[in-house]
Amino acid sequence: MSSPGVLRRWRPFLTGHLPVLPFVVFALFPFYHMVVTSLKSDAELYNPLKVPLWIEEGPTLAHYGLLAQETLFPRWYLNTLAVSGLTTALSVAIGLLAAYALARLRFRGVIAFGVAIFITYLVPPTLLFLPLAIVVNQLGLSDSLWSLVVTYPTFLVPFNSWLLMGYLRTIPKELEECAMIDGCNRVQALLRIILPVAMPGIICALLFSFTFSWGEFLYSLVFISSAERRTLAVGVVSDLIRGDVFYWGSLMAGAVLASLPIVVVYVLFMDYYVKGLTAGSVKG
Amino acid sequence: MVRATMKNQRREGRGLSRRRFIATAAAGTAGLAGILASGRAPVLAQTRELKLLTWSHFVPASDRELKRQAEEWGQQARTKVTIDTAPHLQLPAKKAAEATAQAGHDIILLYSGDPDLYLDHLVDVSDVAQEIGGKLGGWYNAEDFLFRGTWKALPWYLITWPIAYRTDVLEKVGEKAPDSWEDLYRVGKKAKAIGHPIGIAISHCDDANFQLRCLMWGYGASYVAKDGKAVTLNSPQTAETIEFMKRFFKDAQDPEVLSWDDSHNNRCLEGGKCFAIVNPSSAYESAKDKKIKIPGTERLIHEVIDHTLPPRGPVRRATTGQYNLLGIWKFSKNVDAAKEFLRFHYAEAQQDRFIAESRGYNMPFLQKMSNHPIWGTNPKYAFAKEIMRYTHPPGWPGPMTDASQLVMDLYIIPDMFAFAVTGRMSTKDAIAWAEKEIAEVHAGRKRRKT
The missing domain is CATH 1.10.3720.10 (MetI-like)
Incomplete structure (x- = not known):
């Protein structure tokens, strides 16, 4: 495929989606962080050596259980x-x-x-x-x-x-x-x-x-x-x-x-x- | 079968004479009219209702025990008792609304300055206080709880602020448990060097208010005289305290303490970063409940957390804490029932269980209850036997007043330290600023922040 063709194909992404992406990440980050935190065990949540942005030790529904029960x-x-x-x-x-x-x-x-x-x-x-x-x-x-x-x-x-x-x-x-x-x-x-x-x-x-x-x-x-x-x-x-x-x-x-x-x-x-x-x- | 029943009913109907029918109907109508006119249910159907508002206790079992006692007494006294809870920082808004509307709960949790603030809205409970004090060995520092000469509230329990520290970090730096502020500085400096700073908040939170008063009093400084009116902040002792905190902040702390709320120091200790904090035992208990491990190891962190008395200064060891008191609103329609319930709750057997269920967190102001076995069961609570001796109300050496509460609520003392340690003001200017603020509070020119 010629390079103008590739450019044409990717243009909507480059001019539309890509510029919007930082705003989407900015808007969704709090929600993402809420979900990740709600699924972590207390032991992981309080461990400063763990990365706060994802779950390393497996998700748990214990916090939802506490809410419900x-x-x-x-x-x-x-x-x-x-x-x-x-x-x-x-x-x-x-x-x-x-x-x-x-x-x-x-x-x-x-x-x-x-x-x-x-x-x-x-x-x-x-x-x-x-x-x-x-x-x-x-x-x-x-x-x-x-x-x-x-x-x-x-x-x-x-x-x-x-x-x-x-x-x-x-x-x-x-x-x-x-x-x-x-x-x-x-x-x-x-x-x-x-x-x-x-x-x-x-x-x-x-x-x-x-x-x-x-x-x-x-x-x-x-x-x-x-x-x-x-x-x-x-x-x-x-x-x-x-x-x-x-x-x-x-x-x-x-x-x-x-x-x-x-x-x-x-x-x-x-x-x-x-x-x-x-x-x-x-x-x- | 159905036919026989109908026959019986007809026979019974015939048994009711016209005269008896009229008399019964008249009595019924008069009774109903009476009920409607008075707007009250007949005595037999009436149920007394008593409502108590308290904070959401950090040990949920303490709230559950209070509810159990309320139910038990409610059954005995044929009274429906409701225990409502609200977060401690939101309680002032609820109290203000209830006092304004003259409606709400009957019994209410009060903080140290509240009885003075709501003096005209609270029932005199001198009779109950003297009765309870007489039975349980007397109240600690009873004169602290006389608001303009009257018992406007019953001392409930104290929440204390000992040092909570990591024994493993202490071993690493080759030191003993800190006893004085200078000890804390020396050990803290070494601990910070290996990545474990001390966490003394210098911000808008209760922790900062209490810890920094402990520091000031230890160095012989105070912000108000015994009369609760003369402002005594501007003194060489205060300057010395601030100079100490400048060193302490730079060498033993992280700058994050300037932005902390009440939960941050707990998290700093539980998360394994802080070597020590000055805080109630909630950090230890919460780490134990959540089974939090020392980062990078399999060892539970609560096993290496211990407590000791709050640090002493060159002049004395003196500290403060959260004074929880119980008052009865004057607008309550159930003042007698409220007093009855308080008598029941303050009986030795009930207090015994209340303290036990709180895991010793609720420190009673009653001499007899201070020997509760709960504090002997865990060596990490050894401080509890002595701490009451060193604890004073937040406005000490002055009394607990609306002004002393307002000085707390406006965070004037933490702000004074923050201005100085960050270099925003010189020590002299920071003291002058705080002195002016406190003087305005005492002159009644400063209003509460909403």
Whole structure:
């Protein structure tokens, strides 16, 4: 084969895959390290003479066994799934309505409302958890998963509203105006015309909300006390970090299993996600 | 058969007179209305509930024993007792939220300065403290636990910081177990030369806070006077301590100690790198549990780890540790039940098991319990019989206060040493900086980091 032929054959790899490779390695390295650490025996894990990047003495499932048998890991998994699913659905629904109102309706103070929502998003949870503790207690939701369903939207709704507001502004008004001329009212126009067009933005908001809820730590730590009601982030840390003793293998096993749903969700909706993120970035 | 049963039911139905039916119905309705109006279940159906929040103990068996005791007492007292745990560094957030919301647990684990910080939120437990102290030989340094003259918490147990060192490395360098800071420096210098540095953290962690106080006190320095108010940091003794640490850091340590958290020194000893650390016995116990070997050999590393008393300085041997106390929130609806449970838990038989299950890690503040046989079963715990004599609260010679806790939480002492040993500040400037920070804490101008 002639050298131009070889070059032509390898060009996609050299110009496409090769430049991306360092970024892929950089992105996947933490996950790889988590998996390798979770499969190593303690004896190997603590031996500084062993190479930390692969398993020399054979893999073990002991750390996964400890998670399954000596902690309430499956229960925490279900709790996190329930809380994340519910808060994501709620906050995206509320955020969409708020974003639509701010992006489409004309009323006095609409800009100020938009800015206020953005500022709300900037208030850190470390400031909010004390007043929220009073609210949660007065609602009678202490030590209940509902306390998280109520409090997570405090940071998810502002974020979703802001994200979707930007996205909805890229959708031509004429689309819904046509629908309304054809007899739709505003809610029907929103549901039948805007919603399908805004799907990439909505999925992007869903993904972000799910990821934030999935990994949230502070509210879950403060508002939940019972072991059986914990979420993953707090459960794993509570049972596997004991004083100055860290159960590294089991912590990594927990991290691997906890990251799987996020990986699956992102893989499934990657295209929508990218579209949703970039839609508002150029002037339409 | 079915027909016969129906017949019996009809006969029984006929037995209920109209008057009796009305009386029964009226009583039932009144009772139900009463229950609904009061919002409480009838007395027979009520179950008392008691909740206790503590840290996730490094020895899981200690938590299990506490839960067992809770169940046993719960059955006796017809009370549902729940023991919740949280990581030790996250407990302050939970306590703050509970005090703010005035809801949560009934009994709570407190650190040394917490009773002062939450003074108005805690029940006076003087009656329980005196009763328990009377039965078990009295409390060690009872005056340390009087918060503004009152028992606002019961001393639970102390976690101590002895020296944990490798006997095999000691043999290699031809030395004896270090007794003083100068010994530790001399042996550490030799050990570092053969690849086994000492691991004294100079960073934002509890280990650094405790170890560096031990060093300062040993040289006669302190940061606060006995009144807990006057700042005494700026002294020739503090300067001498820092100059010592500069040598120690350069010749016997690795720079990584500047970035350590509480787990790093454990890993350094367990992994076979460090010759010695100043730490609770968790490193030894964890190495034993995990069956970690000395790198490159088949020998288990815990076999060559031993403990000795924390190092003494030219002036004295004095150390500190984690003071764990138990308090009862004032908002608790079960203060009496909480006190009953504490009386049960502090009974000799229960304390005996609690200490044994913790493998001797829980050092009681009760004189009688300090002779527990657990410390005689393993020669590696020989230090335990004496260490209580040398241990003082972290704000010593001052009392345990909110300010002393805040000086710990802001890591002012470790920062002072870090600035000096890295050359970022001169010894004089580092002391002046720390003195200003501590003065601001005591003046109430410095707030907690979130």
